[in-house]
Amino acid sequence: MTFTGGTVELHGHRGARGLRPENTLPGLAHALALGVHAIEFDVGLSADDVVVLHHDQVLSPLTTTDTGPALxxxxxxxxxxxxxxxxxxxxxxxxxxxxxxxxxxxxxFVLTQLPLPGTSLPTLAEACALLSAFPGVAPAVELKTDPGWPDAEVTRFTAAVAEVLAAFGLTARARLLAFDWRVLVEARRYAPEAGRVALVERATAVAGTRWLAGLDHKDPAGAALDIGATALSPEMAMATPELVERAQGLALPVAVWTLNEPAEMDRFVGYGVDAIVTDYPDRLRRVLAEHGLPVPEQYPDALPVG
Incomplete structure (x- = not known):
């Protein structure tokens, strides 16, 4: 799926992390109800090769709590x-x-997020089943790997994600995101119709980095183009007007993350970025409207009844 022209896309981060539990079906549904162009969420691979939503490669003690053994x-x-x-x-x-x-x-987020005790981590298939009913919204799936992963495991993971997206007919709508740019290479192979978003931050854009698959950290936009990315997604601290101009000059849309304060959102709208990733889609909708920019359709039907 290509980026929407003539506007600044609104991307819900981990669903709508500031408002509902992250990387959960209620979080995704809340983002849909608020109205977003894309929903970003993170995925990992279980021991039995099921793709599940979660931000960290380990079960985070910040966002998950044990309830009892499976057996x-x-x-x-x-x-x-x-x-x-x-x-x-x-x-x-x-x-x-x-x-x-x-x-x-x-x-x-503990102050602004509505707790929903008893919520489980969903599979990618369950997330896709939800999103498939709302064709105007792009799944932005971040694959959580790192340079320590063997190439074969990166391939296996990317192929598993691609298989689920294809099963729900979502490949052309989806965007695959990664800091480990080997994922983008594999995404081009296993899901060529999907967008490929090169994530970059100061910690990964350093000399000798393995995150960028051996490419030049001094020119992240040029490196992203060389790796076959279809968009560049830098952290806010890296997203200077010069980087935005460089990427867009290479026909790479720029999605900056993660902006939660209206003043930050306002500044980057002024920079002309193509998308803003936020934990608070409600705030960004107000900023976009104040700039006279179109806001995405809302889908209250995504919320459970009762």
């Missing part, structure tokens, strides 16, 4: 803190992903 006496329990790749879907299903753990001063 009595399970030696892997407790599961929180263990790698997704070491846990089966049945084990992952037991954790509660509906309540953020309070107590961290650097976590503002």
């Amino acid at each position: 009595p006496g399970d030696p892997r329990f407790p599961y929180v803190g263990k790698a997704l790749r070491e846990l089966t879907l049945a084990q992952i299903r037991t954790v509660d992903a509906g309540t953020r753990r309070p107590g961290r001063d650097d976590d503002p």
Whole structure:
């Protein structure tokens, strides 16, 4: 799916992380109800090769809580803190992903996110089943790998994601995102119709980096084009007017992340970026409207009844 021309796209981050539990079906549904052009969410691979939604490669103690073992006496329990790749879907299903753990001063979302206890981590197939009913919204699927992954595992993971998207007829609408740019190479092979978004931040754009698949960190836009990306997605601190101009000059749309304050959103609308990723889609809708820019359609039907 190409970026929408003539506007600034609104991308819900991890669904709508500031408002509902991240990377969950209620979070995705809330973003749909608010109205977004694209929904970004993160995926990993379980021990039994099921693609599941979660931000970290391990079950995060910030966003998940153990409830009990999948089977009595399970030696892997407790599961929180263990790698997704070491846990089966049945084990992952037991954790509660509906309540953020309070107590961290650097976590503002615990103050603004509505807790939904009892919410589980969904599979990519379940997320696709939801999104397939709303053709105006692009799934923006971030594959969570790192340079320590063997090439064969990157290939296996990317192929698994592509297979699920294809099963729901979502490939052409989808965008595959990655900091580990080997994923983009594999995405071109397994899901050539999908968009390929090159994520970059200061930690990955350094000399000798393996994140960018050996390409020049000094010119992230040029490197993204060389790797076959169809868009560049830099962190806010890197998204200077010069980088935006460079990427757009190469016909690469720019999606900047993660902007949560209206003043930041306003500034980057002024920079002419193509998309803004936010934890608060409601805030960005107001900013876009103030600039006279179109806002995406809202889908209240996405919310469960009752």
